[in-house]
Amino acid sequence: MKCSKCGEKAVLSGPALCRKHFISYFEKKVAGTVKKYHLIGPGNSICVATSGGKDSTAVLYIMKKIFPKNKLSALAIDEGIRGYRDKTLADLRHFCLKEKIPLNVVSFKKEFGRSLDEILSTKKLKLKPCNICGTLRRYLLNKHSRGFDVIVTGHNLDDESQAIVMNLFRNQIEVLARLGPRTGVSERKSFTQRVKPLYFCSEKESALYALLMGFDVSFNECPYVVYSYRADVRDLLNDYESSHKGTKVNIVESFMDILPNLKKRYADSTIVRCSVCGEPSSNQVCNVCRLVSGIGKIR
């Protein structure tokens, strides 16, 4: 197959593009999402939540390219997943050094007294690994991005279509209302505005971009992902996409249509300060402090 722009050998079939034109297509798509949804303003300070994986490395690189004059820093959470996170963090350190991007690594061990591996080995919790990990990680990302105007994440179209379907399947409409390319509560100083520039880029596209750019990233998966509900939904959507092309885009685009109404409906949810740790929370005691007291003293 030939590139529809120049006739060179295509690296992607839909759209048919060669290496050079695919890279430009992908970067333009990301920049277009940033512009269309007003994700980042001209002078905004940018904190990029990174893991060393393909999506966050791609978004980190493109943010630096689009906003060369803005204050930009990478933030990584070391959950403490032996044989997995140590490898991706090594790749990330190498990448940030090469690109001269400041990197802040925050660990579960230091913040909560135990790594994720250690927390899971206590077997006191009924929750699945990803529920624990996600709750603790979101908390740390918000806490350590304070002072930045935005926190950028590498969520792509596949991630978002999975999140939409998961919340529908579980009847969690209020959680659904918190999705979208711009999330977080910008008007409340305690939450950093979260933005997702890869919102309309598929997993396949972002993997191809990382590969063609020669980023030193691992394509291995976290060993705990197999226990997650998300993995079931991901497999289901991948199966469905292979027989009904366009399903994931359709899910996200339909969702974008109803999102303004969902946001209006759930606009009143109140945010208070957690009475234990002082971080923002929708309950008197935040999810992290409740989790911590469920495990026993880990701080």
Ligand code: SF4
């Ligand atoms: Fe954490 Fe689950 Fe992601 Fe692994 S797959 S890093 S446990 S959220």
Ligand code: ZN
């Ligand atoms: Zn708390």
